[in-house]
Amino acid sequence: xxxxxxxxxxxxxxxxxxxxxxEIVESDGHGGHTLEPEWKRLxxxxxxxxxxxxxxxxxxxxxxxxxxHHLADDMPDDETHxxxxxxxxPYPIIAVVMLIAVGLLSAFVQKNxxxxxxxxxxxxxIPRPDWYFLFLFQFLKLGPELIMSLVIPPIxxxxxxxxxxxxxxxxxxxxxxxxxxxxxxxGRNIIxxxxxxxxxxxxxxxxxxxxxxxxxxxxxxxxKVCGA
Amino acid sequence: xAIPHPRDIQVAVVDWLDERYPFSKAVDEALYQRVPxxxxxxxxxxxxxxxxxxxxxxxxxxxxxxxxxxxxxxNPAPAYTSVQFIQNTVYLGWLIRGVHFWSANLLIVMVxxxxxxxxxxxxYRAPRELNWMVGVLMLLIILALSLTGYLLPxxxxxxxxxxxxxxxxxxxxPQQLGAFIKEILxxxxxxxxxxxxxxxxxxVFVLPALIVLLMxxxxxxxxxxxxxEPL
Amino acid sequence: MPKRVTRRTFLGWWLASLxxxxxxxxxxxxxxxxxxAPPKGQKKGLITVSMQTPVDQLEDGTATQILAxxxxxSAFVMADGGGDNAPGELAFGGFVVKNQGKVTVFAQxxxxxxxxxxxxxxxxxxxxxxxxxxxxxxxxxxHGPASSPLSHLSWKQAAKPNEIEVxxxxxxx
Numbered sequence: 213x214x215x216x217x218x219x220x221x222x223x224x225x226x227x228x229x230x231x232x233x234x235e236i237v238e239s240d241g242h243g244g245h246t247l248e249p250e251w252k253r254l255x256x257x258x259x260x261x262x263x264x265x266x267x268x269x270x271x272x273x274x275x276x277x278x279x280x281h282h283l284a285d286d287m288p289d290d291e292t293h294x295x296x297x298x299x300x301x302p303y304p305i306i307a308v309v310m311l312i313a314v315g316l317l318s319a320f321v322q323k324n325x326x327x328x329x330x331x332x333x334x335x336x337x338i339p340r341p342d343w344y345f346l347f348l349f350q351f352l353k354l355g356p357e358l359i360m361s362l363v364i365p366p367i368x369x370x371x372x373x374x375x376x377x378x379x380x381x382x383x384x385x386x387x388x389x390x391x392x393x394x395x396x397x398x399g400r401n402i403i404x405x406x407x408x409x410x411x412x413x414x415x416x417x418x419x420x421x422x423x424x425x426x427x428x429x430x431x432x433x434x435x436k437v438c439g440a
Numbered sequence: 441x442a443i444p445h446p447r448d449i450q451v452a453v454v455d456w457l458d459e460r461y462p463f464s465k466a467v468d469e470a471l472y473q474r475v476p477x478x479x480x481x482x483x484x485x486x487x488x489x490x491x492x493x494x495x496x497x498x499x500x501x502x503x504x505x506x507x508x509x510x511x512x513x514x515n516p517a518p519a520y521t522s523v524q525f526i527q528n529t530v531y532l533g534w535l536i537r538g539v540h541f542w543s544a545n546l547l548i549v550m551v552x553x554x555x556x557x558x559x560x561x562x563x564y565r566a567p568r569e570l571n572w573m574v575g576v577l578m579l580l581i582i583l584a585l586s587l588t589g590y591l592l593p594x595x596x597x598x599x600x601x602x603x604x605x606x607x608x609x610x611x612x613x614p615q616q617l618g619a620f621i622k623e624i625l626x627x628x629x630x631x632x633x634x635x636x637x638x639x640x641x642x643x644v645f646v647l648p649a650l651i652v653l654l655m656x657x658x659x660x661x662x663x664x665x666x667x668x669e670p671l
Numbered sequence: 672m673p674k675r676v677t678r679r680t681f682l683g684w685w686l687a688s689l690x691x692x693x694x695x696x697x698x699x700x701x702x703x704x705x706x707x708a709p710p711k712g713q714k715k716g717l718i719t720v721s722m723q724t725p726v727d728q729l730e731d732g733t734a735t736q737i738l739a740x741x742x743x744x745s746a747f748v749m750a751d752g753g754g755d756n757a758p759g760e761l762a763f764g765g766f767v768v769k770n771q772g773k774v775t776v777f778a779q780x781x782x783x784x785x786x787x788x789x790x791x792x793x794x795x796x797x798x799x800x801x802x803x804x805x806x807x808x809x810x811x812x813x814h815g816p817a818s819s820p821l822s823h824l825s826w827k828q829a830a831k832p833n834e835i836e837v838x839x840x841x842x843x844x
Contacts, residue, residue, distance in 0.1 A: 257464075258450060258451050258454035258455075258464060259447050259450070259451050260447075261446070261447065261450075263450060263454070266467065266471065267467055269471065270466070270467040270470040270471045271470075272470075272659075273469075273471070273473070273663065274466045274467065274469075274470045275656070276470070276659055276660055276663040277660065277663070278469075279469065279473050279663050279664070279666075280663070280664050280666075282473075282474070282666035283476060283666050283667075283669070284473075284474040284475055284476045284667075285474065287474075287476055291476060291477050292474040292475060292476050292477060293474065293475055293477060293480075294471070294472045294473070294474060294475070295470070295471060295472065295473045295474070295475050296471035296472065298475075299475045299479065299480070302485065303485075303488050306485065306488065306489055306492065307492045310489065310492060310493065310496075310543075310546070311496065311539070313542075313546075314496070314542040314543050314546060315535060315538070315539060317538065317542040318534060318535055318537070318538015318539055318541065318542055319534075319535070319538070321542075322534070322538075324541070325527065325534070325537065325538055325541055326527075327520065327523060327524060327527070327593050327595040328595040328596040328597050329516075329595060329596050330515055330516035330517055330520040330521075330594060330595060330596075331512070331515075331517065331520070331594045331595055331596055331598065331599035332596065332599075333599070333630065333631070333746070333763040334738045334739065334741075334763045334764055335596050336786075336787040336789065336800070337596050337600050338600075338786065338801050339597070339600035339601050339603065339604045339786065339801070340597070340601065341590075341601050341604070341605070342590055342601070343545075344545075344548050344583070344586065345583075345587075352608075353802070353816075357608075357611065358611060358613065361608045361611065362608070362611065362612050369580065372576050373573055373576045373577075374573075375559075375564060375572070376564040376565060376566070376568075376569035376572050376573070377569065379564070379565070380565065380566065380569075396562075397560070397561060397562025397565070397671065398559055398560055398562060399560040399561055399562065399671045400671065405560075408556075408559060408560070412556070426800075426801075426803075434816075435815075438803070512844075513844045515741065603785070604784060604785070607755065607784065607785060611755075619757075623706070623707060624705055624706070624707075626707070627707040628707045628709070628710075629746075629760075629761050629840070629842075630746060630761050630842070632842065632844055633844045634707055634710075
C-alpha cells in the first residue's frame with residue numbers, strides 16, 4: 213500500500229500531510245530556577261582542591277533531582293540567598309554542637325545507661341515504659357482498657373495523618389459559620405491553635421502525673437488514679 | 441612520564457563524568473539553589489536537626505551491631521552480656537552506646553518540635569499534604585524504633601515494658617485475633633528469645649530501611665515544593 | 672447511566688483477577704514462616720516444685736510463693752482465666768495458698784495487667800504492686816482495678832511430702 217492509496221475522498225478519508233518538520237529544542241534540562249551568575253559563585257570549580265568536598269555536600273541534593281519552580285525564583289534577589297554556603301553553614305555547626313551535647317550526656321549521665329539485672333520473667337517489677345510512652349501508659353488508666361488502648365490512639369493517629377484534609381474541608385465551613393473571612397493557619401487560628409496547645413498540655417500533664425509515681429493519686433471518675 | 445598534579449586528575453575525573461551525565465551542572469544546581477531569606481528563621485532548622493540525629497543513629501547503630509548479640513537464651517542472656525561488654529569493655533563503647541541512647545531521646549524531642557512547627561505555621565496545607573502524611577508515618581516509625589530498641593539490652597525493665605506493650609496489642613478483639621497478634625509479635629507463648637530476634641530484625645533491618653526511604657521521599661517533596669511560608 | 676461491560680473490559684478484569692489470585696495463592700503459604708514453631712525440647716508436662724514446708728503442714732491463711740524452675744527453663748500453665756489471664760497462658764510463678772483448710776495454687780499474674788502479685792501477711796491478701804488490685808486468699812477480687820479472680824494452676828502432691836507437681840511447660844530455651 214503506497215501513500216497515494218491513502219488519499220481518498222469521503223468520510224474517513226485520510227488526508228495526506230506534508231512531512232512535518234520536527235522542531236529540535238535545545239533544552240538545558242530544567243525550566244525552573246535560575247542559577248547564580250558566574251561571578252557570584254564560590255571560586256570552587258572542578259579545578260579547585262576542595263571541589264570533592266563541595267561535591268560531597270551537593271550529593272544529597274543531587275539525589276533529590278530537579279528542584280522545579282519555587283517561590284524563591286519569583287522573589288527579588290535581595291530576598292533570597294543561595295543554599296551553599298549562605299543557608300548551609302549553620303548545619304555543620306549544629307551537628308557538631310549536638311554531637312558534643314550527646315557525648316557529654318553519655319559521659320556524665322551514666323545513670324540512664326546502666327542496665328538492670330538480665331531479664332528474668334520470675335522477677336517482680338513494676339513495668340514502666342520509657343518517658344515518651346508514659347503519657348499513653350497513664351492514659352490507659354483513665355477508662356476501659358480496650359477503648360483507651362486500641363480505639364482512641366488509632367483514631368488520634370488517623371486524625372493526625374489526615375489532618376491536612378480535615379483542616380481543608382472542615383476549616384472553611386467552620387469559618388463561614390463563624391463569619392470569618394478565611395480559615396487561618398493554626399498559629400493564627402483560635403480553634404486549631406487551642407486544640408493543639410490543649411493537646412500538648414494534656415500530654416504533658418499525663419506525663420507529669422505518671423512521673424509523680426504510684427503514690428501520687430488524683431481523684432477521677434472511677435475513684436483515684438495514681439501515677440506510674 | 442610526568443606525574444600529574446592532583447588537580448589535573450580531579451578535572452579529568454569531572455570531565456569524564458560530565459561527558460556521561462550533567463555532573464557539574466547537577467552539583468551547581470544543588471548547591472546554588474536560591475532559598476528565601478525567611479527560611480533563615482531559627483525555627484526552620486528543626487527538620488535538619490532531626491536529619492542529623494538520624495544520621496548519628498544510623499552510624500552508631502552500625503557500630504553497636506558489631507558487638508551486639510541478639511540472643512536471649514539463658515540467664516544472663518548473651519544479649520545482656522554483650523551490651524554490658526559494649527558499655528564497659530569495648531574501647532569507647534560507652535560513648536557509642538551513649539550517643540545512640542541520648543540521640544534517640546533527643547530525636548523524639550526534635551521530631552515533636554519539628555512537627556509542632558509544621559503544624560503551627562500551617563505548612564501541611566496544599567500542596568504539602570502528602571509530605572505531612574509521610575512525616576506522620578516517620579513519627580510512627582521513630583516510635584516503633586524506640587519501642588523495639590528498648591528491648592534489645594534484655595534487662596528487667598526492657599522485658600516487662602515489652603511484655604505490657606505486647607499484651608496491649610494482644611488484647612485486640614476478637615480474642616482469637618488478639619492471641620494471633622500476640623503470638624506473631626512474641627514468636628512463642630511468652631516474651632523470650634524469639635521475641636528479641638523479631639524486635640532486633642525490625643529495629644536493625646526493616647524500620648531503618650523504611651525510614652531512610654521515607655526520608656528520601658520527604659526531602660524530595662521539600663525540594664519539589666520549596667520551603668513553606670512563615671506565619 | 673451505567674456503562675455497558677464490553678467483552679474487552681470483562682476479559683481485562685478476568686485476567687487481572689486471575690493474575691492476582693495466582694500471585695496470592697503462590698505467596699500466601701510463605702506467611703506461615705512468621706508463625707512461631709515451638710523450639711526443640713518444648714514440651715508440656717508436670718513440673719516438680721519443692722517447697723520449704725510440706726503442703727500438709729502449711730499454716731491456714733498463708734500463701735507460699737513457688738517459682739517455675741530455671742533448669743530446665745519452664746513455666747506453669749494456667750488452668751483457667753479471666754481478665755488479662757486465659758487458660759493455657761504461662762505463669763512463671765504462683766502461690767500455694769491454704770485457706771480455711773483447703774490448699775489451692777494460683778498463678779501469680781494479676782488479672783488486671785499481669786504484674787506479679789505479692790502476699791500481704793498482715794491483711795492476708797494477695798496485692799498487686801502495679802495498680803493496687805487486691806485479691807482474697809480464695810482468689811476473688813477484694814479491690815479493683817482488677818475485675819476477675821486470679822487464675823488457678825492444676826497441681827497434685829508429688830511423692831515427697833514437700834514437693835508438688837504443677838501443670839507446666841518446659842520452654843526449650
